[in-house]
Amino acid sequence: MKQPRHFISLHDLSHAELRGLINRAVELKNKPPADFQPLKGKVLAMIFEKSSTRTRISFEAGMAHLGGTALFLSSKDTQLGRGEPLADSAKVISSMVDCIMLRTYEHSTVTTFAQHSRVPVINGLTNLSHPCQVLADMQTYFENRGDIAGKTVTWVGAGNNMCHSYIDAAMRLNFNLNIACPKGYEPAKQWLDFADDRVQLFSSSMDAAKKSDLIVTDVWASMGEEQEQQQRERDFKDYQVNQALMAQANPDALFMHCLPAHRGEEVTAEVIDGKQSVVFAEAENRLHIQKALLEFLMCA
Ligand code: CP
Numbered sequence: 001m002k003q004p005r006h007f008i009s010l011h012d013l014s015h016a017e018l019r020g021l022i023n024r025a026v027e028l029k030n031k032p033p034a035d036f037q038p039l040k041g042k043v044l045a046m047i048f049e050k051s052s053t054r055t056r057i058s059f060e061a062g063m064a065h066l067g068g069t070a071l072f073l074s075s076k077d078t079q080l081g082r083g084e085p086l087a088d089s090a091k092v093i094s095s096m097v098d099c100i101m102l103r104t105y106e107h108s109t110v111t112t113f114a115q116h117s118r119v120p121v122i123n124g125l126t127n128l129s130h131p132c133q134v135l136a137d138m139q140t141y142f143e144n145r146g147d148i149a150g151k152t153v154t155w156v157g158a159g160n161n162m163c164h165s166y167i168d169a170a171m172r173l174n175f176n177l178n179i180a181c182p183k184g185y186e187p188a189k190q191w192l193d194f195a196d197d198r199v200q201l202f203s204s205s206m207d208a209a210k211k212s213d214l215i216v217t218d219v220w221a222s223m224g225e226e227q228e229q230q231q232r233e234r235d236f237k238d239y240q241v242n243q244a245l246m247a248q249a250n251p252d253a254l255f256m257h258c259l260p261a262h263r264g265e266e267v268t269a270e271v272i273d274g275k276q277s278v279v280f281a282e283a284e285n286r287l288h289i290q291k292a293l294l295e296f297l298m299c300a
């Protein structure tokens with residue numbers, strides 16, 4: 001059996017493939033080929049343990065645009081929620097569909113699925129990473145400012161799943177990444193050990209943002225961390241992206257956020273709804289880059 005290509009991390013793509021995917025997403029967005037149905041008859045299974053707006057809709061609409069079908073499977077309504085072994089579930093589901101996307105708590109759920117799946121598996125967010133979102137962010141940067149190689153990106157906030165995927169992107173696309181986070185909220189050791197001197201940790205968000213080309217943040221408490229919200233509001237109070245912080249960055253710096261956002265917490269309304277913000281283009285690009293990804297994984 002031919003081993004399927006999976007997309008669990010940005011490192012599953014070569015430099016050339018990653019750049020190719022970004023270019024293809026821009027092409028599908030601006031010049032979609034007429035009557036283009038490369039996924040006609042193909043089925044994507046989407047397994048969600050957590051909530052989603054953008055990920056679900058972009059994969060579902062993306063499959064429809066390319067001629068295929070997407071199945072929404074809440075883990076609660078399938079036997080997965082009743083403890084059917086992951087390996088058995090992966091073997092069964094992959095015998096009936098052409099690609100599987102999962103959004104899970106444990107990262108190992110996605111990697112175990114991939115080990116036992118005969119079709120491509122896509123990471124639609126785990127507690128450890130969110131590579132599909134960072135693909136869309138990179139497309140958005142390339143569209144607005146050109147190549148990100150050599151630029152400086154500042155991540156403000158928790159060393160969470162998005163931050164980990166930014167570390168992967170910095171390594172893959174050769175940009176400098178400054179990470180400003182409170183003590184105790186640093187990225188996981190396995191990501192820091194792997195990162196080289198392109199990635200630097202800061203305790204001051206103001207210092208980190210200096211001369212940056214892109215400022216990125218995310219919610220203080222991610223899905224599954226809601227019970228820590230109040231503690232995090234105290235711990236992250238100096239890590240808000242506001243105009244004073246944006247003023248440290250280069251004048252043409254962009255602002256990104258994967259959404260959903262909490263105005264008045266990790267970002268002020270003035271910044272997220274302001275001129276430097278590209279958050280809605282970034283959200284729309286989830287559709288375009290995922291179409292490119294689905295085409296790449298299922299038509300290669
Ligand atoms: N950014 C993102 O993944 O959004 P959803 O949680 O709405 O899918």
Ligand code: NVA
Binds near residue numbers: 161219258
């Ligand atoms: N870090 C956030 C990202 C949501 C898209 C979370 O995991 O909840």
